[in-house]
Amino acid sequence: MSLPIGSRIGLGTWAIGGPGWRGGWGAQADADSLAAIHAALDCGVDWIDTAPLYGRGHAETLIGRALAERPGAGRGVRVATKCGWPWAGRRARPFARLTAASVRGELHASLRRLRAERIDLYQIHHPRPPEQLAEGWGELARLRERGLIGACGLCNATAADIDRLRVIAPVATLQVPYSLLRREAEAELLPYCRRRGIAVLATSPLHSGMLATGFDRARAARLPGDDWRREHRDFRDPRLGAHLQVIERLRSAAGGRPLARLALGWLLAQPGVHAAILGARRPQQVVEALTPWPELGAREVAGLSAASRR
Ligand SMILES: NC(=O)c1ccc[n+]([C@@H]2O[C@H](COP(=O)([O-])OP(=O)(O)OC[C@H]3O[C@@H](n4cnc5c(N)ncnc54)[C@H](OP(=O)(O)O)[C@@H]3O)[C@@H](O)[C@H]2O)c1
Numbered sequence: 001m002s003l004p005i006g007s008r009i010g011l012g013t014w015a016i017g018g019p020g021w022r023g024g025w026g027a028q029a030d031a032d033s034l035a036a037i038h039a040a041l042d043c044g045v046d047w048i049d050t051a052p053l054y055g056r057g058h059a060e061t062l063i064g065r066a067l068a069e070r071p072g073a074g075r076g077v078r079v080a081t082k083c084g085w086p087w088a089g090r091r092a093r094p095f096a097r098l099t100a101a102s103v104r105g106e107l108h109a110s111l112r113r114l115r116a117e118r119i120d121l122y123q124i125h126h127p128r129p130p131e132q133l134a135e136g137w138g139e140l141a142r143l144r145e146r147g148l149i150g151a152c153g154l155c156n157a158t159a160a161d162i163d164r165l166r167v168i169a170p171v172a173t174l175q176v177p178y179s180l181l182r183r184e185a186e187a188e189l190l191p192y193c194r195r196r197g198i199a200v201l202a203t204s205p206l207h208s209g210m211l212a213t214g215f216d217r218a219r220a221a222r223l224p225g226d227d228w229r230r231e232h233r234d235f236r237d238p239r240l241g242a243h244l245q246v247i248e249r250l251r252s253a254a255g256g257r258p259l260a261r262l263a264l265g266w267l268l269a270q271p272g273v274h275a276a277i278l279g280a281r282r283p284q285q286v287v288e289a290l291t292p293w294p295e296l297g298a299r300e301v302a303g304l305s306a307a308s309r310r
Helices: 030-042 058-069 100-114 130-145 159-166 189-196 217-222 239-254 259-268 283-290 298-308
Strands: 009-012 047-049 078-083 119-124 149-155 173-177 199-203 273-278
Touching: 009 030, 030 058, 030 283, 058 078, 058 100, 078 100, 078 149, 100 119, 100 130, 119 130, 119 173, 130 149, 130 159, 149 159, 159 189, 173 189, 189 199, 217 239, 239 259, 239 298, 259 273, 259 283, 259 298, 273 283
Parallel strands: 009 047, 009 273, 047 078, 078 119, 119 149, 149 173, 173 199, 199 273
Antiparallel strands: none
16 A cells, blocks of 8 residues: 655654643744744655644644745645544543544544645544444545545554454554653564554654653653643653663663664664654754664664663
8 A cells, every 4th residue: 555654754743732731741832843844844754743632733733834834835745643532612621532423523624724635644543432433444434535535544553453443444554652662562563563564653752752862850850740741650750760771771872872863763673663753842853853864783773672671
């Protein structure tokens, strides 16, 4: 199946959704977000991952604006967005829903915000509620037949979910949390997707900032109260301490090179990984992570794998 994404790194826009919702990353200036999008596209990234959930439509709105500012209105840039967490009213909390009518409504709202006529890759954000999953997936297949979607994908699904859905319509992609600090996908999902020709898109490749330059205990303690990471168990002891030990070993293996680049290089060398979604929120972060670097050799990949083992 031909995939609607090109470069092996896509730009993730969770953080640029801004504050004011449960999964926000603290204060975020739109000017920084727009500059980060332009920087990524200037660095050769040709697709952007987003979701209505990211700031209740705000990330999609910013992408629509950034693309309108590009030469040729961003022609050639592909957008992947999601459905499954609609909300009713500006301040209301999103809820899980995958009925056909809800999926259609969400798609049209995303098209408006993105100023687009079609979504290149449309994904179910979470397989919830489970009793509506097949109905939602069937609707994605119909929207693809109507030309409103280029390809259909899933996020956070299990092999059992995919087995159920594949008989309704092909699954082009699966978003899986995968990084040097989170390797559970290697046991089942990566081999499963390889066998079935499903492209794995690795999410949170820097473990939401832990594998970036300068992350340490003090940085974790400084996270603002409205940044979701502040309350997450990965950013609190005892897990934080265990992660920091691994990060120290990875930094010595990196020999002074930016860990973000090595973390991305390591991911792209893993069998079955089609692409990684880098979630930057400032242009400098994009440039640091995406400045071209020589491909990692097999020995370096193995060294990083060994250093990341607990
Ligand atoms: N489908 C799903 O359920 C799902 C789940 C998770 C993620 N995703 C997708 O995957 C994307 C990536 O995940 P993520 O946002 O957790 O991102 P990530 O790439 O693991 O971490 C990005 C964060 O690291 C920090 N950072 C510091 N230096 C950086 C550098 N040089 N380059 C990049 N980032 C640097 C930034 O936050 P600070 O500066 O604040 O530290 C940035 O927001 C998301 O944006 C989203 O599109 C999807």
